[in-house]
Amino acid sequence: MIILREITKIYKTGDIELRALSGINLTVEDGEFVAIMGPSGSGKSTMMNILGCLDTATSGEFWLDDLNINYAREDELADIRNRKIGFVFQSFNLLSRTTALENVELPMLYHGIGAWERQIRATNALNAVGLSARLHHKPNELSGGQQQRVAIARSLVNNPVIIMADEPTGNLDSKSSIEVMNIFQQLNAMGITIVLVTHEPDIAQYSKRIIHFKDGIIAQDETVKNRSFAEGEPLKLDLNWRTEVASK
Known part of the structure; x- marks a missing residue:
């Protein structure tokens, strides 16, 4: 899924x-659940921006889902972000004056998808994360955990091959954090690759692998022992629907 060589x-x-990253070599296999950790200034946010095609490396080689990202133009990077990557951020990044349904539809507008299909796909994604009763609620009518679930639903609608989550529990209480990690673990069990940046060791324990950054290098790369498992409602995500979406 991801290959980095001397980034x-x-x-x-x-x-x-300012050297933010120094010769990073990293491979993330299809279907992995990886947490990236490190103190402020360690390079973890820079790494996430490069992996998400939001920024480009100064040197080195980057492959994402068999695509060589090194020579991609800005418009090509935008297309890759829209087609292959789902983003979830700490601050939710929801439009305040639009409903949950309209927020989830937004990535499909850039993908040229018609109104009827947008509504169907957005509704299915919100149903999947347990928000079928909140389709027409605006962000200020939702709890923080519900807003983050809207953001996760939005990340799913274009059938991404990978989800990039940047401090997704940073603004949530403990209960909501566990609910969100439950969703990520279920999505990963369905085969979606997840890369998550967090400063919280207990949140990283829900992943399968933790990569520690320090001073722009990978200081440690470890398999999670005594992994945590989040309890919560099962997702109502129809994988057949996702396959149909990918084929269109």
Whole structure:
């Protein structure tokens, strides 16, 4: 799914250079659930931006789902983000004046999908994360955990091959955090690759593998022992529907 070879990222301000990443080599297999950890300034956010095609490396080689990202133009990167990657952020990134359904439909607008199919797919995705009774609620009418579930539903509608989650439980209480991790674990069990950035060790324990960043390098790469498992409602996600979406 992901292959990184000698990835370096250098930010320049005038004559000053800041090396955020130094020669990163990393492979993430299809169907893995990986957590990225590290202190502020360790390079983990830069790494996530590169993996999500939101930023490009200064040097090195990056393959995502058999695509060489190194030479992609800006419009090609935007297309890759829309077709292959689902994003979930700490701040939810929902439009405040639109309903949950309309928020989930948004990625499909950029994909050129018609109104009827957008509504069907968005409804199915919201049903999958247990929000069938909240389709027409706006963000300020939803709890933090419900808003994050809307964001997860939005990440699913274009049938991504990978979900990038950046501190997805950072603004949630313990109960809501467990509900969100339950959803991620179920999605991963269905075969979706998940890469999650977190500063919370207890949240990282829900993943299968933890990669620790320090000073722009990978300091440790470990398989999770004594993995945590989140309890919660089973997802109502129809994999046949997702397959149909991918074929269109």
